[in-house]
Amino acid sequence: MLVIPGAALTNAVRDMLVGHTISGLLRMFESLLLALMLAIGFGSAIYLFGV
């Protein structure tokens, strides 16, 4: 749970509001992708071993 990108998500929205749209979009997509990959890892472990 330590690597879940919460701060990066907030910073992405802040970047976009301040005017750095491209860097905000990049960081937002990166953090969403990281969350998706973490969820895929947890989800496949749950699916395989049936916790």
Place this chain on the structure above:
Amino acid sequence: MVGNLLTALFSTVGYCLLMNVPVKKIIPASVGGMLSWLLYLLLKDHVASVFYLLVLVGAFAATYSEIAAKLAKTPATLFLLPALIPLVPGGSAYYAMLGLVQNRFDDMRHYALLTGQWAVGLAAGICVVAVIRQIGQYMQRHGG
């Protein structure tokens, strides 16, 4: 309540260690995180809309970080990121993606909207303070 605040403080200290904050500035940065979490806990039952509650808390965190940066002569980001650590919506982003993977679309929609609400609310609060500071600097520079 006290245990809650201590947990917020220690988790922020851990994140500061992870992000290589200079050792002398770990304590004020973590106290910022604890104070913004305290403000969230105090206002949680009195503000009806979660969005405006988060705008208030984000504005408080940004104000704290600006003042602390002025006193410690460092960039404000160094204090702003730890002040937001107890509040950022990491868990709900993860639960949204877990719902997507595990075929629970109601959960996914709920947590995704919650993530957006928290992220946009905190960022809006920070931007309010940033804009006020920029206007203040402009007035100082141009003698308005």
